[in-house]
Amino acid sequence: AVRAPLKTTDDADTICCEGDGFTLLFDRRAGTLSRWVAGGTELVTRGPLGQFWRAPTDNDGGRRGCGVQQEWRAHGLHALMSRIDSVELTRPARNEAVVTVHARLGGPVVKVGIDVTYTYTVLASGEVRLAFSGAPTGEWKTIWPRIGVALRLPAELERVQWYGLGPGESYSDSRDGVRLGHWSATVDDLFFNYVFPQENGNRTDTRWLALADAYGRGLLAAAAQPFNFSAHRYDVMDLTRADHTTDLAPREWIALNLDLEQTGLGSNSCGPRAWPEYELKPQPFVFDIRLRPICLERDNPMKIARQMIAGNR
Numbered sequence: 324a325v326r327a328p329l330k331t332t333d334d335a336d337t338i339c340c341e342g343d344g345f346t347l348l349f350d351r352r353a354g355t356l357s358r359w360v361a362g363g364t365e366l367v368t369r370g371p372l373g374q375f376w377r378a379p380t381d382n383d384g385g386r387r388g389c390g391v392q393q394e395w396r397a398h399g400l401h402a403l404m405s406r407i408d409s410v411e412l413t414r415p416a417r418n419e420a421v422v423t424v425h426a427r428l429g430g431p432v433v434k435v436g437i438d439v440t441y442t443y444t445v446l447a448s449g450e451v452r453l454a455f456s457g458a459p460t461g462e463w464k465t466i467w468p469r470i471g472v473a474l475r476l477p478a479e480l481e482r483v484q485w486y487g488l489g490p491g492e493s494y495s496d497s498r499d500g501v502r503l504g505h506w507s508a509t510v511d512d513l514f515f516n517y518v519f520p521q522e523n524g525n526r527t528d529t530r531w532l533a534l535a536d537a538y539g540r541g542l543l544a545a546a547a548q549p550f551n552f553s554a555h556r557y558d559v560m561d562l563t564r565a566d567h568t569t570d571l572a573p574r575e576w577i578a579l580n581l582d583l584e585q586t587g588l589g590s591n592s593c594g595p596r597a598w599p600e601y602e603l604k605p606q607p608f609v610f611d612i613r614l615r616p617i618c619l620e621r622d623n624p625m626k627i628a629r630q631m632i633a634g635n636r
Contacts, residue, residue, distance in 0.1 A: 329447040331420045340420050340445045344614065347445060354441070355406035361449055361616035362542040366480075367577055369470035371453060373439045375430055376400045377522040378562035382588050383468075385519055394465035399430015401563065403437075411511040417496045418447035427460075435461030450615040450631060455583075459605040466602045470521075470610065471551070471582030473559065478576055479536040481510040483554060484624060487529030487607045494525055496587030496601040503528065505625070510534075510577055512552050520565040524553045525585060531628035534579065539619035544581060545628035546612045551582035 327343040337357075338349040345361040349370075362493025376395065377383075384390025390445045396399060410424040415421060422443040429436035439457035446452070474578055488498060489506035492515055515523035528549040535541030544552075555562075556573040559580070565571050587601030617624060 324614060325446045326418070328446065329418055329420055331412060338412050338422055340422075342445075342447050342449055345449045345467065347451070349410070349422050349443070351410045352407070354410055354426055356443065356451075359451075362540065362618075364536065365477050366542045366614070367474055367476060371441065371455065371574060371581070372405065372425075373403075373437070373441075373455065373457065374471050374473040374559065374580060374582075375403060375428070375437065375467050375469060376559060376563075377468040377585065378520065380521045381424055381477075381517075381519065382520075391466070391630075395468060397433075398435055398465050399433040402430045403428045404430070404524050419549075420445045428457075433461075434451065435459065435463050437498075437501065441519055441624050446620075448615070450613060451622060452611070452613050454609060454611050456607075456609040458607040460617060463605040464529075464589070465605075467605055468603070469551075469580075469582050469585040470603065470608050471580055471585070471613075472610070474540065474579045474581070475558075476534060476554075476579050478534075478556070478578040479588070480534040480541045480547065480577060482535045482537070482541070482619075483508050483510060483527060484535075484619070485529050485532040485552065485554075486625060486628070487532075487549065488527050492524050493527045493586050495527065495587060498527060501527075510556060513553065514555050516568055518568070520557075520562045520568060520571060522559075522562065525580075526553065527551050531624060532581075533575070533617055533619060533624045535617065535619050539621070539633040540596060540618075541617060541619070542614060543617040543624055543627060543631075544612055544614050546629045548583075548611070549630045550612065551580075551585055552581045554578065581612055582609075583608060 350357040359367040361561040363441040379392040384392040424441040444452040490500040531545040558578040586603040
């Protein structure tokens with residue numbers, strides 16, 4: 324079937340990309356995807372933002388405020404703010420549009436930062452290809468907790484399927500109890516209820532991930548390089564600030580974290596921190612992830628993910 328051409332409009336506040344049954348809005352001032360609707364279903368309420376902090380685990384220092392998290396906080400990783408340097412729309416072809424956002428992430432009163440670029444390629448098919456790239460600036464004297472992006476999805480997209488390690492949580496240095504497979508769960512199932520709220524529920528070696536509503540309509544993410552994901556009803560700062568689970572109030576959206584890498588857990592609450600091979604050094608990076616609408620009642624996510632990774636449009 325011949326697809327309708329991709330239409331774009333661009334003004335001082337918003338870039339709009341419209342195709343056959345879908346609309347994407349980019350907020351020029353915030354430098355992010357602000358809305359994505361496909362087939363009448365809202366897929367994203369706030370688009371990908373660079374995320375390098377994680378809620379400290381017991382091994383990171385936890386509620387004691389010690390451990391490696393002291394280094395992270397001293398470098399401002401818990402309070403990164405985004406300065407948008409430029410937002411540009413280009414049309415390299417009739418069936419695609421490219422939105423490029425250059426930004427700098429930095430904490431208050433620190434001399435280090437991370438220069439990042441979000442390159443969104445929007446295709447007439449409705450697929451969005453995101454290249455999130457960047458590099459550290461200044462003199463970093465700590466490791467990074469993670470390299471990834473955080474999105475907000477409508478609360479209804481609570482049915483999760485993925486192909487990767489499961490069914491339980493796993494990290495780069497904690498994965499003996501999981502195996503590769505096609506798994507399904509709810510967002511609530513993915514949450515691991517530690518007594519002291521902290522980073523939890525990560526899944527490693529993910530090839531593709533789908534989050535859908537009760538009708539199977541939702542968002543599919545896939546990448547050529549295995550990635551990490553977690554999805555909760557709380558964002559990273561909710562988990563960071565809460566002293567007990569009773570302090571957590573579910574959000575009206577789902578916090579979806581997609582990570583290129585995350586530092587290992589180690590055993591520093593009673594032993595050594597993560598081994599050097601599992602520590603994430605500040606470094607230049609590129610994280611390529613592909614996103615598209617899906618209907619699980621009709622579509623085969625495994626087949627579509629393979630097509631996306633192969634570049635078939």
